[in-house]
Amino acid sequence: xxxxxxxxxxxxxxxxxxxxxxxxxxxxxxSTGRRVNHAxxxxxxxxxxxxxxxxxxGVQRQxxxxxxxxxxxxxxxxxxxxxxxxxxxxxxxxVQAGNDTLSASNRAAIADELDQLVGSLHDQANSTLDGRxxxxxxxxxxxxxTAGSDxxxxxxxxxxxxxxxxxxxxxxxxxxxxxxxFGEGTAAGDGKLFDTLRTLAxxxxxxxxxxxxxxxxxxxxxxxxxxxxxxxxxxATQNRVDAAKSRLADxxxxxxxxxxxxxxxxxxxxxxxxxxQQSAYQAALQSAASALKQHTLMDFLS
Amino acid sequence: xxxxxFHGLETSLRGLLAQQRAxxxxxxxxxNADRAGYTRQEAVMAAAPALTVPGAFQSGGTGQLGQGVxxxxxxxxxxxxxxxxxxxxxxxxxxxATRANALDQVDDAFGEPSDTGLNAALxxxxxxxxxxxxxxxxxxxxxxxxxxxTSLAEAFNDLDSRLGALATNAAxxxxxxxxxxxxxxxxxxxxxxxxxxxxxxxxGGGSPNDxxxxxxxxxxxLSKLGQVSVTxxxxxxxxxxFGDAANPLVDAANAVHQPTGMRxxxxxxxxxxxxxxxxxGYRTSLDTVAAQLASAVNAAQRSPFFSGTTAxxxxxAVTAAGVQTTASGASGANELARAVAALRGGAAQTGYxxLVHxxxxxxxxxxxxxxxxxxxxxxxxxxxxxxNGVSLDEEMTNMVRFQRGYQASxxxxxxxxxxxxxxxxxxxxxxx
Numbered sequence: 034x035x036x037x038x039x040x041x042x043x044x045x046x047x048x049x050x051x052x053x054x055x056x057x058x059x060x061x062x063x064s065t066g067r068r069v070n071h072a073x074x075x076x077x078x079x080x081x082x083x084x085x086x087x088x089x090x091g092v093q094r095q096x097x098x099x100x101x102x103x104x105x106x107x108x109x110x111x112x113x114x115x116x117x118x119x120x121x122x123x124x125x126x127x128v129q130a131g132n133d134t135l136s137a138s139n140r141a142a143i144a145d146e147l148d149q150l151v152g153s154l155h156d157q158a159n160s161t162l163d164g165r166x167x168x169x170x171x172x173x174x175x176x177x178x179t180a181g182s183d184x185x186x187x188x189x190x191x192x193x194x195x196x197x198x199x200x201x202x203x204x205x206x207x208x209x210x211x212x213x214x215f216g217e218g219t220a221a222g223d224g225k226l227f228d229t230l231r232t233l234a235x236x237x238x239x240x241x242x243x244x245x246x247x248x249x250x251x252x253x254x255x256x257x258x259x260x261x262x263x264x265x266x267x268x269a270t271q272n273r274v275d276a277a278k279s280r281l282a283d284x285x286x287x288x289x290x291x292x293x294x295x296x297x298x299x300x301x302x303x304x305x306x307x308x309x310q311q312s313a314y315q316a317a318l319q320s321a322a323s324a325l326k327q328h329t330l331m332d333f334l335s
Numbered sequence: 336x337x338x339x340x341f342h343g344l345e346t347s348l349r350g351l352l353a354q355q356r357a358x359x360x361x362x363x364x365x366x367n368a369d370r371a372g373y374t375r376q377e378a379v380m381a382a383a384p385a386l387t388v389p390g391a392f393q394s395g396g397t398g399q400l401g402q403g404v405x406x407x408x409x410x411x412x413x414x415x416x417x418x419x420x421x422x423x424x425x426x427x428x429x430x431x432a433t434r435a436n437a438l439d440q441v442d443d444a445f446g447e448p449s450d451t452g453l454n455a456a457l458x459x460x461x462x463x464x465x466x467x468x469x470x471x472x473x474x475x476x477x478x479x480x481x482x483x484x485t486s487l488a489e490a491f492n493d494l495d496s497r498l499g500a501l502a503t504n505a506a507x508x509x510x511x512x513x514x515x516x517x518x519x520x521x522x523x524x525x526x527x528x529x530x531x532x533x534x535x536x537x538x539g540g541g542s543p544n545d546x547x548x549x550x551x552x553x554x555x556x557l558s559k560l561g562q563v564s565v566t567x568x569x570x571x572x573x574x575x576x577f578g579d580a581a582n583p584l585v586d587a588a589n590a591v592h593q594p595t596g597m598r599x600x601x602x603x604x605x606x607x608x609x610x611x612x613x614x615x616g617y618r619t620s621l622d623t624v625a626a627q628l629a630s631a632v633n634a635a636q637r638s639p640f641f642s643g644t645t646a647x648x649x650x651x652a653v654t655a656a657g658v659q660t661t662a663s664g665a666s667g668a669n670e671l672a673r674a675v676a677a678l679r680g681g682a683a684q685t686g687y688x689x690l691v692h693x694x695x696x697x698x699x700x701x702x703x704x705x706x707x708x709x710x711x712x713x714x715x716x717x718x719x720x721x722x723n724g725v726s727l728d729e730e731m732t733n734m735v736r737f738q739r740g741y742q743a744s745x746x747x748x749x750x751x752x753x754x755x756x757x758x759x760x761x762x763x764x765x766x767x
Contacts, residue, residue: 034721035721035722035726036721036726037720037721037723037724037725037726038368038369038724038725038726038727039368039369039371039720039724039725040717040720040721040724042369043713043716043717043720044713044717047713069448071439071442071443071695071698072442072445072447072448072691072692072694072695072698073438073439073442073695073698073699073702074695074699075695075699076691076692076693076694076695076696076698076699077692079447079448079691079692079695080688080689080691080692080695082447082448083447083448083454083684083687083688083691084680084684084685084688086448086454086455086458087454087457087458087461087679087680087684087688088680090458090461090462090679091461091465091679091680094461094462094465094466094676094679095465097465097466097469098465098468098469101469164472165472165667169667170665170667171661171663171665171666171667171668172665172666172667173472173665173666173667174472174666174667175666188663188665188667188668191663192663192664192665192668194668195667195668195669196669196670196673197468197469197669198465198468198673198676198677201680202677204673208667296448329727329728329731330727330728330731330732331727331731334731334735
């Protein structure tokens with residue numbers, strides 16, 4: 034091949050530009066820490082990264098939802114636990130009041146304490162989490178029981194469910210139906226807690242000890258069992274949420290790892306490659322420098 | 336027949352003149368050594384026509400007496416096949432490089448994968464719905480939904496308008512290059528002028544090497560813009576067909592026609608046309624994604640949340656008060672918010688990921704084509720420079736050769752002179 038001076042310069046220039054271009058691409062990987070900086074770097078990887086990021090964002094949100102569900106269930110549990118304590122005290126008083134030998138003043142004292150306890154059960158039925166009523170169905174901003182009244186103003190059928198998504202396509206109901214548990218008092222005669230307790234207080238006051246130790250006590254036990262069932266249900270839901278949360282954590286780990294594998298640069302390798310490419314670039318520079326200033330015949334002709 | 340006594344002087348003179356011309360050509364080569372598009376030249380020397388000398392020898396035979404050397408032509412050492420190869424490679428390079436550059440800008444416009452692109456906006460949008468589903472009573476959460484939705488709509492609008500601008504840029508560049516006053520027509524006009532000058536020089540028996548170089552340079556430039564086919568008309572002129580234009584750029588009558596109606600001119604212009612339809616395809620896909628998102632969200636909301644069905648027109652149709660969390664009217668119910676949140680990773684998002692995949696694959700292909708084109712052009716250029724280019728070492732060698740030739744001719748002349756001195760000044764002076 035006949036070599037001309039123009040070839041020397043253009044070959045040197047091309048060599049330098051290529052070496053620099055390669056080093057630049059690797060430099061970008063090293064400085065961003067990512068292998069895929071543009072969709073064109075790896076179209077498959079870029080599309081996978083987008084899908085994984087969507088999945089990851091969803092998983093993170095659902096994980097937060099699971100935390101929110103846990104908060105609901107914990108608050109429900111502690112409210113119902115308070116209600117159980119109250120009901121236990123009421124049961125003790127009921128057993129005491131079932132005795133035929135109590136004087137009228139004793140009965141009145143017990144009935145007064147019962148009224149107080151029903152009041153605190155009222156408060157427990159009005160428990161809130163972050164300003165949201167736990168037992169008002171989905172009408173979480175409406176106080177379900179106003180003071181001194183057993184009338185229920187929370188959400189009824191169709192407005193009774195508060196649910197959260199705790200996984201892809203998995204939702205869980207976090208609220209406990211207050212209406213089903215506490216009921217609407219004697220006016221409705223629904224046999225729920227408030228109805229039972231108001232009847233009980235009236236029977237104690239009127240000295241109907243037979244009813245107190247008979248149907249009233251039975252109804253009270255049914256009510257207590259209902260509260261315990263509700264606690265058990267909340268606990269079971271909590272278990273579901275915990276399982277979902279650990280599944281979400283696994284998913285998050287997997288997605289994060291996949292995403293990292295997809296778009297992150299292998300730093301050790303990238304830095305090694307970069308250093309090789311920089312050496313290649315320097316070699317190109319040196320060879321260009323020596324090619325460009327190499328001697329010609331001119332230097333030796335006198 | 337007698338030979339002139341001064342014949343040798345004339346022969347030496349021819350030698351002197353020929354070596355001098357050859358040195359002139361060497362100087363020209365050296366002076367243009369670093370100019371792109373220059374073709375090295377040489378003075379073609381040939382023996383001057385010999386004198387036929389009847390009875391030159393005692394045997395009575397006819398002799399041929401040489402008369403020295405003449406420069407017959409100044410020749411351009413150009414390999415025209417290498418030109419064809421170079422122009423074919425240059426056309427693919429123009430196509431690949433332009434396409435790679437345009438799609439690189441498209442890639443930048445998408446800006447994926449990143450924490451700021453449309454995909455991130457989609458994620459924030461769905462995050463805000465999830466947050467609203469967890470706090471359906473919160474008007475602040477609704478405000479956030481409207482905020483992220485507006486950002487998302489703006490991200491669609493912005494990406495679409497950027498893509499539109501890139502397509503417009505390509506169209507403008509195409510129009511600039513092919514329009515009146517553009518590179519193509521300017522080159523065509525200069526080609527026509529060169530045609531006339533070259534024809535005149537060729538008819539006068541000359542070899543207009545530097546004009547030919549200039550013409551080849553113009554054709555090289557055109558070959559990057561589009562397909563160039565050159566027909567030699569035999570009188571020094573060429574006609575040029577450019578791209579798939581209806582009329583030749585420079586026709587046989589040396590008239591210039593502005594190229595019109597080209598569909599696939601090849602080269603840079605071809606890429607500028609094809610890139611427009613590629614970008615239009617992306618915009619259609621983006622419109623589909625926007626329409627899918629809008630209709631899915633509107634259906635989940637059971638009321639128009641987004642207005643517009645294209646990426647350019649997508650907008651949020653509601654204020655925070657219009658964001659629906661439930662159809663039941665209960666403040667803590669969230670089924671409509673959850674319905675929107677459940678669209679995460681759905682058709683719109685996969686459609687967008689597919690679009691990014693297609694775009695990235697196109698950009699990567701174009702980039703590889705550009706790099707391959709570059710390598711092919713470099714190789715073709717190297718081959719051409721190998722035959723056309725000036726080698727300074729070679730020129731130095733020639734310079735020494737011609738200098739020595741000149742010196743030798745001069746020595747021959749002075750030898751002749753001494754001989755004549757003997758003949759003229761010393762002959763017939765016996766005894767003086």
